[in-house]
Amino acid sequence: xxxxxxxxxxxxxxxxxxxxxxxxxxxxxxxxxxxxxxxxxxxxxxxxxxxxxxxxxxxxxxxxxxxxxxxxxxxxxxxxxxxxxxxxxxxxxxxxxxxxxxxxxxxxxxxxxxxxxxxxxxxxxxxxxxxxxxxxxxxxxxxxxxxxxxxxxxxxxxxxxxxxxxxxxxxxxxxxxxxxxxxxxxxxxxxxxxxxxxxxxxxxxxxxxxxxxxxxxxxxxxxxxxxxxxxxxxxxxxxxxxxxxxxxxxxxxxxxxxxxxxxxxxxxxxx
Amino acid sequence: xxxxxxxxxxxxxxxxxxxxxxxxxxxxxxxxxxxxxxxxxxxxxxxxxxxxxxxxxxxxxxxxxxxxxxxxxxxxxxxxxxxxxxxxxxxxxxxxxxxxxxxxxxxxxxxxxxxxxxxxxxxxxxxxxxxxxxxxxxxxxxxxxxxxxxxxxxxxxxxxxxxxxxxxxxxxxxxxxxxxxxxxxxxxxxxxxxxxxxxxxxxxxxxxxxxxxxxxxxxxxxxxxxxxxxxxxxxxxxxxxxxxxxxxxxxxxxxxxxxxxxxxxxxxxxx
Numbered sequence: 356x357x358x359x360x361x362x363x364x365x366x367x368x369x370x371x372x373x374x375x376x377x378x379x380x381x382x383x384x385x386x387x388x389x390x391x392x393x394x395x396x397x398x399x400x401x402x403x404x405x406x407x408x409x410x411x412x413x414x415x416x417x418x419x420x421x422x423x424x425x426x427x428x429x430x431x432x433x434x435x436x437x438x439x440x441x442x443x444x445x446x447x448x449x450x451x452x453x454x455x456x457x458x459x460x461x462x463x464x465x466x467x468x469x470x471x472x473x474x475x476x477x478x479x480x481x482x483x484x485x486x487x488x489x490x491x492x493x494x495x496x497x498x499x500x501x502x503x504x505x506x507x508x509x510x511x512x513x514x515x516x517x518x519x520x521x522x523x524x525x526x527x528x529x530x531x532x533x534x535x536x537x538x539x540x541x542x543x544x545x546x547x548x549x550x551x552x553x554x555x556x557x558x559x560x561x562x563x564x565x566x567x568x569x570x571x572x573x574x575x576x577x578x579x580x581x582x583x584x585x586x587x588x589x590x591x592x593x594x595x596x597x598x599x600x601x602x603x604x605x606x607x608x609x610x611x612x613x614x615x616x617x618x619x620x621x622x623x624x625x626x
Numbered sequence: 627x628x629x630x631x632x633x634x635x636x637x638x639x640x641x642x643x644x645x646x647x648x649x650x651x652x653x654x655x656x657x658x659x660x661x662x663x664x665x666x667x668x669x670x671x672x673x674x675x676x677x678x679x680x681x682x683x684x685x686x687x688x689x690x691x692x693x694x695x696x697x698x699x700x701x702x703x704x705x706x707x708x709x710x711x712x713x714x715x716x717x718x719x720x721x722x723x724x725x726x727x728x729x730x731x732x733x734x735x736x737x738x739x740x741x742x743x744x745x746x747x748x749x750x751x752x753x754x755x756x757x758x759x760x761x762x763x764x765x766x767x768x769x770x771x772x773x774x775x776x777x778x779x780x781x782x783x784x785x786x787x788x789x790x791x792x793x794x795x796x797x798x799x800x801x802x803x804x805x806x807x808x809x810x811x812x813x814x815x816x817x818x819x820x821x822x823x824x825x826x827x828x829x830x831x832x833x834x835x836x837x838x839x840x841x842x843x844x845x846x847x848x849x850x851x852x853x854x855x856x857x858x859x860x861x862x863x864x865x866x867x868x869x870x871x872x873x874x875x876x877x878x879x880x881x882x883x884x885x886x887x888x889x890x891x892x893x894x895x896x897x
């Protein structure tokens with residue numbers, strides 16, 4: 356499963372370095388920066404210092420202009436906003452959510468790619484960015500002082516996610532031959548890593564974004580969505596669709612509905 | 627139970643500040659420095675910056691000359707050395723050890739005071755300091771890159787220990803009115819935890835059935851569903867909706883969509 360850390364509009368170079376180190380120490384290496392405050396942040400001295408030996412993570416990191424560009428191949432988006440939004444995704448503790456996400460029951464196919472999104476140090480995440488996420492992860496903190504440093508938040512999530520994935524021991528001991536045969540037999544040690552049924556091909560975050568735009572256009576055209584008074588309709592629909600982990604084929608069906616609803620009623624067309 | 631963080635011969639002021647912040651965000655406040663590299667480290671600018679709002683932890687922190695002086699009142703000492711020592715205490719993962727430590731069985735009385743000992747950034751802990759500990763806690767890390775930052779290690783342990791102690795009790799008791807008013811105030815990023823919004827009232831199976839009938843009618847009317855060749859369209863839509871655990875309100879919205887899609891495009895209605 357692919358894991359990506361996405362930093363949105365990060366201000367402090369030290370935090371970028373700290374996140375790179377936090378990732379690498381937990382065995383992750385895919386870092387994307389969306390509109391960082393300093394465009395050269397990956398090459399700044401402070402960044403390198405805080406990254407310590409995680410230079411390779413900085414070197415392979417990408418800087419992109421929009422969140423959209425950061426989400427290719429990702430199917431499950433985790434916001435790390437601490438403030439729940441009305442009509443936003445459910446707020447969950449990391450440990451509980453990761454367990455549920457990796458639960459091998461047929462009802463919850465494992466995602467192909469999981470992205471952790473971190474907002475800017477001062478303003479956090481934009482509502483519209485939170486709305487497209489499947490969950491808002493909330494690290495339990497002191498009710499009187501919840502000011503968790505960005506790199507520390509990344510460290511805690513990287514740690515929890517690594518443990519949820521089975522830690523390092525299991526990977527170290529995993530014999531590639533056993534692992535591949537485990538897919539076809541019932542070996543308990545690896546059973547949690549193999550879903551019992553073939554997985555549906557989950558739609559990517561970008562495909563979901565395309566679906567939402569299509570629906571928004573169609574619902575506006577039929578007069579259900581008033582662009583002047585949108586009333587959180589699109590965030591709410593997005594949450595419905597996010598919760599159901601749409602497959603590529605289902606996105607196709609739902610786009611078909613959006614396409615057809617703007618055509619005139621065929622019965623009336625005969626008149 | 628008392629909890630103390632003890633930093634032995636710490637070199638970097640930033641790390642001292644980072645540890646203070648990591649402690650406070652998890653509700654701990656007892657910090658002792660043993661022979662820090664800079665005697666004035668608690669008042670240095672870099673320390674204060676990295677401590678962010680945890681100035682009170684710095685202000686009440688003590689600087690002592692020997693580890694002995696740092697351990698008054700402590701009954702259970704946890705080393706955080708990454709390298710197991712021959713004849714040293716057992717090496718354990720934090721999560722497992724904390725669970726065992728807090729196991730309420732009579733065989734394992736709870737300690738009065740627990741201290742976490744962190745060695746210097748460059749040399750770690752002295753053997754003689756490790757030997758006096760009850761356990762050496764090993765945070766699982768990448769076998770190829772185990773270089774965990776000192777403040778990050780403190781953050782992970784503070785987080786695990788807080789969860790082992792039962793988390794923040796206040797959360798469970800916070801009432802929804804407080805929660806919703808908090809959601810609308812300006813809370814910066816990574817700010818204090820806010821409990822999830824009140825549970826959604828899930829739609830009943832009958833309400834879902836009514837929704838499906840409504841959609842079936844509408845999709846037939848707009849010509850998307852051909853009753854002669856339904857192609858499993860309705861079962862597939864039902865699966866999408868089922869997986870998202872629709873609330874009553876969401877059913878209402880989706881019925882609104884079904885209602886509106888059969889009306890003529892309002893622009894054309896003017897003709």
